[in-house]
Amino acid sequence: MVSRVESAAATRRALVDAAADLLDEGGPDAVTLRAVGARAGVSRGAPYGHFPDKEHLLAAVAAKSWQEVGDRLDELIADRALPPAVRLERSLAGLMEVGRRRPHAYALMFAAPTEEHPDAIAAVSRTHDQFLAIVAEVVKGPDRAGPLGALLMTSLHGIVAMENSGQLTPEKWHVTGDELLRMLIARIA
Amino acid sequence: MVSRVESAAATRRALVDAAADLLDEGGPDAVTLRAVGARAGVSRGAPYGHFPDKEHLLAAVAAKSWQEVGDRLDELIADRALPPAVRLERSLAGLMEVGRRRPHAYALMFAAPTEEHPDAIAAVSRTHDQFLAIVAEVVKGPDRAGPLGALLMTSLHGIVAMENSGQLTPEKWHVTGDELLRMLIARIA
DNA sequence: CTCTTCATGTGACGTTGTCATACGAACCAA
DNA sequence: TTGGTTCGTATGACAACGTCACATGAAGAG
Structure with missing residues (x-):
């Protein structure tokens, strides 16, 4: 149903969306990698599988x-x-x-x-x-x-x-x- | 020679100058309270005697x-x-x-x-x-x-x-x- | 000289970004 | 099916940061 690359792409999209939402709602200080991961449904270290850094x-x-x-x-x-x-x-x-x-x-x-x-x-x-x-x-x-x-x-x-x-x-x-x-x-x- | 209030005012000035210099030289990330204190010749906690926060x-x-x-x-x-x-x-x-x-x-x-x-x-x-x-x-x-x-x-x-x-x-x-x-x-x- | 005031120094705590490592499920070859 | 590989994810750890609580020590007032 969902291949591995599809899941990874979905996670990446979820991370970007979560970061955008947190930015809109709470400003730059609210955009924490931990908060982004939590809202995207993954852990705090997951973003590093998709982005080199914040x-x-x-x-x-x-x-x-x-x-x-x-x-x-x-x-x-x-x-x-x-x-x-x-x-x-x-x-x-x-x-x-x-x-x-x-x-x-x-x-x-x-x-x-x-x-x-x-x-x-x-x-x-x-x-x-x-x-x-x-x-x-x-x-x-x-x-x-x-x-x-x-x-x-x-x-x-x-x-x-x-x-x-x-x-x-x-x-x-x-x-x-x-x-x-x-x-x-x-x-x- | 230097009264206490004069010294305090000089320290406050030195803190602002140090922060401005660090900002010009290294951008916002370089402006650390520890670095500001060091450049101003005081410790990392000294700024809190002059400013409520960063x-x-x-x-x-x-x-x-x-x-x-x-x-x-x-x-x-x-x-x-x-x-x-x-x-x-x-x-x-x-x-x-x-x-x-x-x-x-x-x-x-x-x-x-x-x-x-x-x-x-x-x-x-x-x-x-x-x-x-x-x-x-x-x-x-x-x-x-x-x-x-x-x-x-x-x-x-x-x-x-x-x-x-x-x-x-x-x-x-x-x-x-x-x-x-x-x-x-x-x-x- | 004594007491107060207050700027400063220092230790400590929680949070953050980041790295190293371990796990586990999806893929591939037989 | 079976075995091994890949790779996204989870977790522990660390340094740096902002900030607070407390200690210190000298300047000023009486």
Whole structure:
């Protein structure tokens, strides 16, 4: 019924899911290898059969999170009835929504892939390429898509990051993150 | 010569400096209470005479880093011969320079002040007020300074953050962080 | 000079990441 | 079926860490 490799793959998936859930629920400090193993139904040492160390497990969580974003972007791209400007707006809003719903996972996604984490790097690169394609449809010049896309992506990330860190308060700046996103699109795109 | 309170204040300063140095040199993992105490010339338990826990020590490091940025902004503001636009440009470039020269400290400055860290919150608030004052001199409408300043600050932070995380590569986006900063000023301010 | 205060030093405890080792079930060859 | 191999998993152990309880010793007050 379940072969050995299937069981191992399922365990690996369960470990990544458990780590992601613990991260969402309790923040980075809650992601303990012992807790991850317990939630995945295995022991504390089991992760070492799938990941060299904790950092690689977290990289797998980041890769999974990026893949989910990429899948949503794929849906946006596949919907040919959508005007390019709407696609761009929804792609930005979608990423912002992830930053608000899963702030810890979002921070992990934008953290530095310090060592060699091919899966995470590939997932990030794919999503960036998708976003660049969406931007390229709005601004007709392909050579302008790169810089404009970078400005949009970095600015959006700054808005979400400062919002999540509590440094973007409406009392101080007289503006909300949503309004900043609208300003960004109006002035940049 | 050295009273007891002076010695205690010096020790506290030495602890914060040691933590900042260790953070700059070896990243967050290098900031151990034992290592901080050793570099400050005291034992591993000494920090608990000045800070309730490690988080408060790191908050003091963040506060000190923000104060240094604020002092540089004060110099910019005091130089009345500087055109407002140049002041704004230099304030943004100065913060970007900190993000590049001290990436770990920069990340700590923009991390969430999770609990009550009055010193850190005050230092952040002061710097934001200074930046808002600089922006207000460029855009004459005081009610526009808030949103515009927020857009500039968040976007700059996004550029620096993605640059430091290695996700803003010129190969992918066909643009550098410096060019993005110039685009930002040209299109926003 | 005595007593108090308080920063500091030290031992100890629980937790964590990680490694070495042992176990056991799934696979393969006969 | 039978025997041996592979490999994911479980467990014991260790060093390092944050933190606490307690001891120490010198500075300041009377």
